[in-house]
Amino acid sequence: MDIRKFLPAGRQVKDNLARRIMFGLCLFVLSLAFFMVFxxxxxxxxxxxxxxxxxxxxxxxxxxxQGQFGLASFIxxxxxxxxxxxxxxxxxxxxxxxxxxxYAHRRTREFAKPLIDLLAGISPVVYGVWGVIAxxxxxxxxxxxxxxxxxxxxxxxxxxxxxxxIRTVPFExxxxxxxxxxxxxxxxxxxxxxxxxxxxxxxxxxGLSRAFGETMxxxxxxxCSLGVFPKSVFDPAYPLPALIANTYGEMMSIPLYDAxxxxxxxxxxxxxxxxxxxxxxxxxxxxxxxxxx
Amino acid sequence: MGSKTHIxxxxxxxxxxxHQALNNISIDIPDKKITAIIGPSGCGKTxxxxxxxxxxxxxxxVSVGGRVLVDxxxxxxxxxxxxxxxxxxxxxxxxxxxxxxxxxxxxxxxPRIHGIKDKKKLDGIVERYLKESSLWTEVKSxxxxxxxxxxxxxxxxxxxxRGLAIEPEAILGDEPTSALDPVSAExxxxxxxxxxxxxxxxxxxxxxxxxxxxxxxxxxxxLGNLIEHGPAEKIFNDxxxxxxxxxxNGRFS
Numbered sequence: 001m002d003i004r005k006f007l008p009a010g011r012q013v014k015d016n017l018a019r020r021i022m023f024g025l026c027l028f029v030l031s032l033a034f035f036m037v038f039x040x041x042x043x044x045x046x047x048x049x050x051x052x053x054x055x056x057x058x059x060x061x062x063x064x065x066q067g068q069f070g071l072a073s074f075i076x077x078x079x080x081x082x083x084x085x086x087x088x089x090x091x092x093x094x095x096x097x098x099x100x101x102x103y104a105h106r107r108t109r110e111f112a113k114p115l116i117d118l119l120a121g122i123s124p125v126v127y128g129v130w131g132v133i134a135x136x137x138x139x140x141x142x143x144x145x146x147x148x149x150x151x152x153x154x155x156x157x158x159x160x161x162x163x164x165x166i167r168t169v170p171f172e173x174x175x176x177x178x179x180x181x182x183x184x185x186x187x188x189x190x191x192x193x194x195x196x197x198x199x200x201x202x203x204x205x206x207g208l209s210r211a212f213g214e215t216m217x218x219x220x221x222x223x224c225s226l227g228v229f230p231k232s233v234f235d236p237a238y239p240l241p242a243l244i245a246n247t248y249g250e251m252m253s254i255p256l257y258d259a260x261x262x263x264x265x266x267x268x269x270x271x272x273x274x275x276x277x278x279x280x281x282x283x284x285x286x287x288x289x290x291x292x293x
Numbered sequence: 294m295g296s297k298t299h300i301x302x303x304x305x306x307x308x309x310x311x312h313q314a315l316n317n318i319s320i321d322i323p324d325k326k327i328t329a330i331i332g333p334s335g336c337g338k339t340x341x342x343x344x345x346x347x348x349x350x351x352x353x354x355v356s357v358g359g360r361v362l363v364d365x366x367x368x369x370x371x372x373x374x375x376x377x378x379x380x381x382x383x384x385x386x387x388x389x390x391x392x393x394x395x396x397x398x399x400x401x402x403x404p405r406i407h408g409i410k411d412k413k414k415l416d417g418i419v420e421r422y423l424k425e426s427s428l429w430t431e432v433k434s435x436x437x438x439x440x441x442x443x444x445x446x447x448x449x450x451x452x453x454x455r456g457l458a459i460e461p462e463a464i465l466g467d468e469p470t471s472a473l474d475p476v477s478a479e480x481x482x483x484x485x486x487x488x489x490x491x492x493x494x495x496x497x498x499x500x501x502x503x504x505x506x507x508x509x510x511x512x513x514x515x516l517g518n519l520i521e522h523g524p525a526e527k528i529f530n531d532x533x534x535x536x537x538x539x540x541x542n543g544r545f546s
Contacts, residue, residue, distance in 0.1 A: 194392075
């Protein structure tokens with residue numbers, strides 16, 4: 001007896017259809033990234049044709065009405081806040097992760113992990129408000145304040161990735177070090193961190209990429225005034241993402257304004273994609289190495 | 294046997310959480326002899342071995358009853374400094390666990406953490422113990438390349454050199470040849486025989502023939518209990534307990 005007779009004809013079709021629809025949706029989502037890069041490049045092209053790239057990136061003169069579109073002060077602002085954020089978040093994040101994965105009691109770890117993940121999920125605007133209320137009174141609307149707020153936002157991602165990577169270091173290798181009479185700290189410093197090093201770099205890069213692209217919180221606390229070149233961390237800074245968010249929409253009447261801002265977005269997108277690709281490829285390699293034994 | 298005791302175990306019981314791994318063990322491990330701990334898998338051999346340098350402390354939820362005396366000192370007493378105790382024992386694992394650093398740094402690791410900084414002195418130590426574990430000629434031209442590039446057999450000899458470099462009194466081996474090819478295994482066995490006059494050696498093994506070849510003294514464990522112990526000839530030729538007889542005749546493994 002042919003078993004196919006009992007399979008309702010529609011089932012096969014539905015199965016095929018479901019697979020095709022899901023494949024299409026997946027393709028659509030993946031292609032968005034390409035369209036974004038391509039679209040931004042297309043819209044930024046007019047200004048790249050009119051002005052040398054060097055002037056656009058390294059000149060501090062931003063006078064759209066006079067046709068000057070130097071992005072240097074915004075790029076500098078971005079570098080300031082990102083550097084400060086990383087300077088704070090990297091050491092604190094790594095040490096916290098070490099404590100949680102090596103020293104903390106299991107119950108402490110189980111309590112802390114969801115809290116840290118929660119920090120990652122809080123809306124940036126809430127961090128912004130917190131920055132205005134708690135940090136601005138101390139350090140003013142400045143690059144420093146932006147950096148501090150960003151550091152807090154980059155924390156969770158650094159902590160959770162570093163803790164994850166430290167956990168992949170085999171227990172036996174800690175045993176080997178301890179058996180030679182090493183203290184716990186010596187074992188961590190010379191063996192565990194050495195083994196976890198690439199993963200820690202990846203965590204830092206992914207944290208950096210978050211800080212680099214963050215808009216809302218920085219916009220609220222970093223000052224963001226036009227015409228001030230941020231010479232020190234105490235000056236107001238106007239990072240790229242904030243520029244894009246603030247000026248998009250008011251630019252229509254001024255020639256090339258639109259292209260200049262979209263160039264900023266293009267630069268931001270490329271840098272973020274680059275950071276993410278490097279970070280994830282390191283993590284992927286570690287994962288494969290662990291899986292391969 | 295007329296030999297003095299190096300490690301003395303008195304009424305030792307060990308639990309992992311609720312599971313009891315060792316039950317009221319009492320034995321004396323003789324000084325400068327090879328003692329083999331034998332018995333079927335899961336009988337507590339490794340636990341007993343790792344209780345000698347308190348490496349079981351690293352496991353979660355371990356509790357220890359009874360005492361272990363090393364050179365007459367109770368190593369589970371609160372005033373004992375664990376790192377000093379561990380420096381007295383070199384440990385070889387089933388699979389060689391090289392540290393993620395160069396060959397040189399692997400051997401120098403122990404001396405360095407115990408405070409030796411002088412470069413010349415370290416050079417001497419590295420050379421001496423690589424020779425003692427018969428690895429020197431194979432690696433002397435690439436001391437600063439990564440230890441993980443060595444073959445498994447070479448890695449295990451490196452681990453032996455690393456263990457010897459802390460100048461221990463005892464060498465503990467947890468089935469140290471089980472991951473090795475026959476030639477490498479034989480070289481490790483030979484090294485152990487060569488140095489047994491200088492160190493107390495305790496080996497966990499599930500290879501009976503290895504125990505026959507190497508051991509002066511045998512400890513037979515079964516399901517966490519000490520069944521029988523004594524000089525090797527006696528255990529192998531005239532075992533008293535029926536379980537020992539059955540195990541030695543290969544009726545279970």
